[in-house]
Amino acid sequence: MSTDLPAVSDSTIRRLSLYLRALEGLDDQAEPTVSSRRLAELAGTSAAQVRKDLSRFGSFGKRGLGYSVAPLQNHLRDILGLQRRWPVVLVGAGRIGSALFEYPYFRERGFEIVAVVDRDPAKVGRRWNGVKIQSVEALPTLVRECRAELGILAIPATDAQAAAEALVDAGVRGILNFAPVQLHLGSHVVVNDVNLTLEMEALSFALRTASELGSGEGG
Amino acid sequence: MSTDLPAVSDSTIRRLSLYLRALEGLDDQAEPTVSSRRLAELAGTSAAQVRKDLSRFGSFGKRGLGYSVAPLQNHLRDILGLQRRWPVVLVGAGRIGSALFEYPYFRERGFEIVAVVDRDPAKVGRRWNGVKIQSVEALPTLVRECRAELGILAIPATDAQAAAEALVDAGVRGILNFAPVQLHLGSHVVVNDVNLTLEMEALSFALRTASELGSGEGG
């Protein structure tokens, strides 16, 4: 069933995800095949890059024709591991946790938040669309019961390291971390940080650079 | 006042942001200087990388001693363009928009959401902590009135391109995009995408790779 998995860079994987999204946005009745050039345009990269990325996993295209949309979608889902359901444990029922719980695109891709915990006793016991918010003490049991291998941390920086360790101890191997702190975990655990402040700061830097080129220094 | 800005890679800038965060987490009474090694540890990179990154912008350290925490913080804020206030327009008052509006770390760094618009008439007119949600039609006027150069898109993919163009037409030069779609804008506009599904898919891929190495293919 599953594709062989050669060593491949993180940026390639991220682009595969963009290709999948682009393909899903295509009407495969009207456009049953795409060229690498078209796919590149949709995903914001170059045609050569598209071909290189895809060719690492197989020969999915036809010369002279391009790639068939529906089969390529399936190849990408297979490569990315999306041909299954991924139960996810959410730590933190604040604003961000709530937004993620409601985020429709997660469930579409098979990422299903099956348990929510929060340290605030006032929140514990509430129900979100059938999922009861539980105490952080219940975390180890919950992770094991729902066999979650993925966790999302949407809590303050101060609590994040301890919560991450609890997740890992209970069997989680991949964490999406919204807490603004560097997590230190075993090398078998994969952590992806979402750092919103960093994103804004990168914009700030870019804008500052642009204006200084145009208008000089004088304060 | 401001530091010279040589051409520098995006990954360097992102690490500068991590260094700043790490420095802010230090007690500069107890630890008035840091070595590149220590800073690397805190930020999750290597000592050589820290030195290379910083040396692109100046010689901030003292040989034999390390970097003084408080001055280095200021250098980084200066480089990143954080020695000022950045008014920000938020497009989209849904779950994610709401979470971002409340996000405390933005304001701490000078990113202040000064206007919110939504296309849903039911939301228009509500007040969030003193900021009134306005109609999307008001967007151009709002951007100009508050002189916002930064915008955040927290709306569905279908509306994102049009909203982005409206922002840019009104003077926005940097966009943080949460909509799951590739924006096509003039090259003078900087777009940073936050793609939550992609982050989960990258985890999914990593976990799939790890288990297949350990346990073979069968069913």
Next chain:
DNA sequence: AGCTGTGAATATGTTCACAGCG
């Protein structure tokens, strides 16, 4: 002719290793 798949060429980013200052 059109478009993929891919080695070779190039560009970019990271690590090494050490000279040189404090």
Next chain:
DNA sequence: CGCTGTGAACATATTCACAGCT
């Protein structure tokens, strides 16, 4: 002696360019 700053060595990623199938 410790630690930065940095050129040189290395590793990685992207682009080029074209052979080879359809």
